[in-house]
Amino acid sequence: MIGGYLMLDLSRNLINLR
Structure with a gap:
């Protein structure tokens, strides 16, 4: 989990960084 x-x-961070 x-x-x-x-x-x-990580995925959320990537979207936020973009």
Whole structure:
């Protein structure tokens, strides 16, 4: 579950950075 959460956080961060 932690891995999935991390992946989601990364994806969100990428969208925010853009």
